Amino acid sequence: MRLALAAALLLTCADTGWAKDPVYRLSIGDPARKDKDAAVTLDAITDTATGETIAPAELGARLGKARLVLVGETHTSVESHRVELQVIKALAEAGRHVTIALEMFPYPSQPALDAWNQGAESEADFLASSHWYDAWGYHWGYYRDIFLFARDHRFPFVAVNAPRDVVTAVRQKGLASLPADQSAHFPPKIDMSSADHMTFFKASFDEGDAMHGGMTDAAWTSMLSAQATWDGTMAWNAVKALERLGDDPKAAVVVLVGSGHVAYGLGIERQARTYFAGPIASVMAMPIADDKGAPVPSVRASYANFIWGVAREADSYWPSLGASTRAAEGGRRAIIDVEKDTPAAAAGLQVGDVIASIDGTPVDSRETLNRVLAGYRWGDTPTFVVSRAGADVRVTVPLRRRP
DSSP states (O other): OOOOOTTGGGOOOSSSSOOOSOGGGOSOSOTTTTTOEEEOOBTOEEETTTTEEEOGGGHHHHTTTOSEEEEEEOTTOHHHHHHHHHHHHHHHHTTOEEEEEEEEEEGGGHHHHHHHHTTOSOHHHHHHHTTHHHHTOSOGGGTHHHHHHHHHTTOOEEEEEOOHHHHHHHHHHOGGGSOHHHHTTSOSOOOOOOHHHHHHHHHTSOTTOTTTTTOOHHHHHHHHHHHHHHHHHHHHHHHHHHHTTTTOTTEEEEEEEEGGGTGGGOSHHHHHTTTOOSOEEEEEEEESBOTTSOBOOEEEGGGOSEEEEEOOOSSOSSOOOOEEEEEOGGGOEEEEEEOTTSHHHHHTOOTTOEEEEETTEEOOSHHHHHHHHTTOOTTOOOEEEEEETTEEEEEEOOOOOOO
């Protein structure tokens, strides 16, 4: 899939066909911009309202009135996280009082973030106490500079996401089913239907996606409602964080979140508009070339308020196995999907394999799997022991990038 979201399984199609337009070229979103293009310029920013190309140093002034700033990221892109940090720095240099809202943590994780905010923990302690490699799973290195800069400048972090099990309950039983301690973290209403949102979901899958191609319309609709619940919850908690800052005119909440929650204003921004009248701005890091290396000279102007052109990254900075897993007996991880042209595929890992250990370390949870994998670099060759058809099989997985 082109988009790396925390809830990747929630991207959906409206019907059984596949969109031909790239996700960034759809005529949806803001009516004033949805039929216009915005240039993508390396290391420069396009203001999609005016078409102007500005330097990063000018962004702070352009965001002068924004109270919520949504920064769409690709989770395994170094360039994307560099943009996030530069947006935060631009606001700091403009004299804004910044709070950073994180998709990466559900709201029950706030005590761990508070300990970080107070400087009470080392990095290693924070990763353990926050259960980073369970709550999020992506390599800490992508986010490390942001966390260190924020702590040095006393910019607090807030957890705004919803736990997956609670989202499931809302989707199945409605908001009214939540107990008071949970409902306080959810908006009174969540818009779970949008034709434009469905169109965007449709474009967010590669043709022939193995995990989603055969799903029914009812299943897609269910996924869309869950995704809207995540969007609505993050919007609500970000707005609440802003409200706690009182009447401070310099206050801004920067939301770091997957690009799918930001694109075209259909995710967090659309949900927030129901109960928040303040200015919202979105910033999207956009590679100047696509996955195949073809130039991307422009995107649809409604894609985001500001398009920041970045270099294309052919591979992630830290190794990616290329396999999706789910919980199995004893906390082990069962492989449910193997992506093409990845280390997992090249090594012969298969759907149905249950990962028992990696280089002798027992895999007893998602957190352990992600933490162990984070210790490797490209070129390493970990040995997996997997249970396959009732037998233990040793599989050496060379972590190599595509030529």
